[in-house]
Amino acid sequence: MITANKNKIIMKTLHLKKLKTVVSFFLLIMFTSLYSQLPAPVGRIYDQAHQQSFVLYNDGMMVQDGNPMNKGLAYHDPSGMMYLRLPAANPYQKAFFLDYNRNVIEIDYIKGARIIGYSDIQPPPNPMIKYVPPIYNPNVGIQTANGFQPLPDQIVDVDNPYGNLMITNEQNAKNCYDRSVGFNGVLDKQKFGDCMIENMAGKKENEIYRCVKNASSPEEQALCLVGTMGGTNERRISASLLKCYKQYGNDYSKYPLCLAGESSDPELQKLLSCVQQQGSFGQVNFMNTAMCYGASKLNMNTEAQIVVQCAVTSGGQPYVFAGCAGGQLMSRELDKCLTNGVGGDSGCFGKNNDIIKGLNKIGFELQNQFGPNNDIVKTWNNTIHDIQYGPGKNHEAVKVFTNLGNELGKAGNNIGKEIKKVLPKIKW
Structure with missing residues (x-):
């Protein structure tokens, strides 16, 4: 009995020793892991204007020398114009940055930017793109006013040179006309024109038109x-x-203030760089911006190219x-609206609609060719009928003309x- 108790005591002692060993080993691993993850200093930032310096750690924390309670996190500058955005009480009005030349920059929303110090931290290479103007083909393009x-x-697609026809029916044109006549009986031409665009063009085309119409500058437009x-x-x-542009215009030095609350996005940085750098080559425009930013990220098909230009x-x-944008015959038809009114024998989009006449001529030639x-x-002629007499807008119907035009127009x-003669086209 005594021997059995001794054996039990010995077994418990061995078990406790093993448990202590395991716990000690576990604590050692935890301590080593925690110790190895302690933030390491990257370098110092010297603010000469305010006679203070800070240590920057690899976790982004900045701590003032001699005043460890004064600390905060540094972040990558969302605008991409600077390397780091340093802690600031109100970064939207006055912010501090480390640029790619190791300068400490203060940006004030009124006074602008100035160098106030330096750093011994080596930034990575500046990721901002170097703008190169695109090459234009002088023989390929769009005939405009x-x-x-x-x-x-x-971006030129030689296999699909035709864009979408702009057209509407007589009833829609009458509605626009009636809504655009003032109390004095005089037609508001701008209002009528805008209403007609809304009815003749698709959603995307209308958005493009409004961008241009409402923009106050090439930058805002782009x-x-x-x-x-x-x-x-x-x-x-x-x-x-656009928010930054409306606040600071072409003073790009203040954009880091405006973008202080944004997350770091390489696409935003690239777009900003494209617009900013174009100024040194001449006037900013959308096509140059699109080529710089990446045309593949945008809807730059033939229809869009024609409408944008x-x-x-x-x-x-x-x-x-x-x-x-609406084709050669559209201008003539709209002129009739202003001189002869809408509908009837002589008015626009009526019995003698030049656009319908042009489409019917194509239908006649198709019938001669194919029977x-x-x-x-059948598809061509049915689409003409739908556009003339069908309800609603015709933005999808006109794609039939575009697709068949691209297939048959090369002949x-x-x-x-x-x-x-009828469809809008990229010329070469």
């Missing part, structure tokens, strides 16, 4: 168009930069825009000739 506008080689032509992220970053050169004038029972002929026969 301001002359021939060439396009960059990278940023708005990037948001319109891009995806969700482009809309977000262009809105952020026509909108930009129109300056937001609806008749100029429609005459350029009356051919599917292409040197009468079909190709008639298509060129």
Whole structure:
């Protein structure tokens, strides 16, 4: 019995020793892990203007020498113009930065930027892109009211040169006309033109037109168009930069203040750099901005290229825009609205609608080529009927003309000739 108790005591003692060993080993691992993760100093930042210095640690924490309670986190500058945004009481009005040349920069929303110190920290290479103007083909472009506008080689699709026709029916035109006549019986031409654009163009085309019409400068126009032509992220970053532009204009040195609350986004930084650097090469414009930022991130198909160039050169004038983007016959039809009214035998979009006449001529040539029972002929003629008499807007229906135009317009026969007279086109 005594021997059995001794054995139990010995077993318990051995068990406790093993447990202590395991616990000690576990605590050693924890201590080593914690010790190895302690932040390490990266270097010092010297604020000569305020006679103070700070140690920057690799976790982003900055601690003042001699005053450890004065500390805060440094972040990558969301604008990309500086390396780090340093702690500040109100970073939207006065903020401090470390630039890529190791200078400590103070930016005041009224006084602007000044160097107030230096650092012994070695920043990485400046990631801001170096703007290179795109190469335009002088023989490929769009005929606008301001002359021939060439396009960059990278975005031209020679297999799909035709854009979307702008057209509406007589009833929509009458509605626009009636809404645009004042109490004195005089037609408000601008109001009528804007209403017609809204009815003749698609959603994206209308957004492009409004960007140009409402912009106060080429920079604002370019940023708005990037948001319109891009995806969700482009809309977000262009809105952020438009906010900064309205606050500081071309004083880009203050943009880090405006963007202090943003997260670091390489796309935002690239777009800002594209717009900022264009100034040294001449006037900012959307096409240069798109090529710099990345045309593949934007909807830059043929239809969009035509609409953008026509909108930009129109300056937001609806008749100029429609005459350029809507096809050769659109300008003539809109002129009839102003001189002869809407509908009837002589008014616009009525019985003698020049655009419908042009489309019918193409239908006639298609029938001569393929016969009356051919599917292409039927589709073409049915679409003309839908545009004239169908309810609602015709933004989707006109894509039938665009697609068939791209398929058949290359031919040197009468079909190709008639298509060129009606549909908007990139020329070369």
